[in-house]
Amino acid sequence: MYMCLCKGITESDVREAGRAGFVMPSQLKCKFGLKQDGSCGRCAKHIHEFVELAIEGASAFCQTSVNRS
Numbered sequence: 001m002y003m004c005l006c007k008g009i010t011e012s013d014v015r016e017a018g019r020a021g022f023v024m025p026s027q028l029k030c031k032f033g034l035k036q037d038g039s040c041g042r043c044a045k046h047i048h049e050f051v052e053l054a055i056e057g058a059s060a061f062c063q064t065s066v067n068r069s
């Protein structure tokens with residue numbers, strides 16, 4: 001599912017960002033350029049959804065790493 005239509009950001013993009021350590025609202029806004037370059041910024045109003053997905057991605061990565069060791 002698309003999280004940002006202007007930039008074509010999907011849920012999997014956000015989870016991947018979480019695995020890379022981007023989990024804070026300001027980090028996610030900066031990484032994906034929300035509210036920049038003339039984009040509408042509508043998705044930035046729901047930044048908490050980005051954060052939840054990013055944390056989910058980071059948690060899944062941690063569990064996978066633990067299970068492999």
Ligand code: FES
Nearest residue numbers: 004006039041043
């Ligand atoms: S929907 Fe994300 S900037 Fe427009």
